[in-house]
Amino acid sequence: MTQSSISYVLLADGLFPSHPQALACLEKAHKIVCCDGASQKLLDFGKEPDYIVGDFDSISPEVRVRFHDRLVHSPDQETNDLTKGFRFCLGQDASNITILGATGLREDHTLGNISLLADYATYLPSIRMMTDFGIFIVVSDSKIIKSYPGQQISLFSIDPTQQITSYGLKYPLNNRPLTNWWQGTLNESLTDSFRLDISHGSLLIFQCY
């Protein structure tokens, strides 16, 4: 992150973060954009949203009145609140976006939100999602990723025709597809970085704290 970069947190309406690293990211953010009902969770935590995006079906009349000048109305029924929030951040001055609160409750929301991250990365490759257990990032082509020895790493192909080669992981992949979500789980970084070469498309990486 450069000194002049503007960091946004996009707070989804899942489980409010509790891990110190996720909370540190929330504290340091220049702007916090809340998906609808997540604004109440942020207020309960003791912070104020800079913007609230959605159709406001999940916020109280008090919040509506108090933050009337921070509401970004987006009634589009064809997309969900997380995508509305992401589109809003993209239209602002965000140089990086971290999604928080996107997992930990309904598992179908968790799966959907994680896969949306891969879509968002086509517009903003540096986007990441921090949970209470680790960080999801998205990589394409070839990339060296910072790590530490023994860090737990999992890889998820959304496109199972993709071939992956790894360097610096305990269980190396050699031009191999990951046709099932479990096949790339429970790997481990051997040193302070690892490298992935990906034939096409993008790959979801989960790095435990």
Added chain:
Amino acid sequence: MTQSSISYVLLADGLFPSHPQALACLEKAHKIVCCDGASQKLLDFGKEPDYIVGDFDSISPEVRVRFHDRLVHSPDQETNDLTKGFRFCLGQDASNITILGATGLREDHTLGNISLLADYATYLPSIRMMTDFGIFIVVSDSKIIKSYPGQQISLFSIDPTQQITSYGLKYPLNNRPLTNWWQGTLNESLTDSFRLDISHGSLLIFQCY
């Protein structure tokens, strides 16, 4: 379930269930098989495991001694504890298996365990996973699924070449692939059942409580 059916719960080492429906399933089970460290969580809840499967790296010496005649040693490094537990259940007299405790902590474990359910269903189509928010089942070919009006339904294709047609869902699918995990989320049942026709392979269904 017929009167003579033998119901097994396979308890994974994720978040211990808290939803009444998941706990009712645990209470009614004829046999409870714990994946390694899940045995301690079950004991803390006030119940005893019938079997503990794994390499026992996550259980205390006291539990090892107390349940020495219920330990099923499986040191295979090529597979995880959930799969070890599933294989054990299959080799017993289980006529149905419900997986509990497989989600709610590390998201990579959640994703891996959900996709393993689809693998297990090729051996035992009736297998299901109950979470604190709903039930995952796996269907193939054509199937009518019991529901209730307004029930939240999400569909996940592990094979994105699969074509799906739905009847009785609010947002109908017409011979459509689900190439991304979010594309089949947030649907809704219109009546007391819905039907899915699947071109090939199997499909994960999540039904909220």
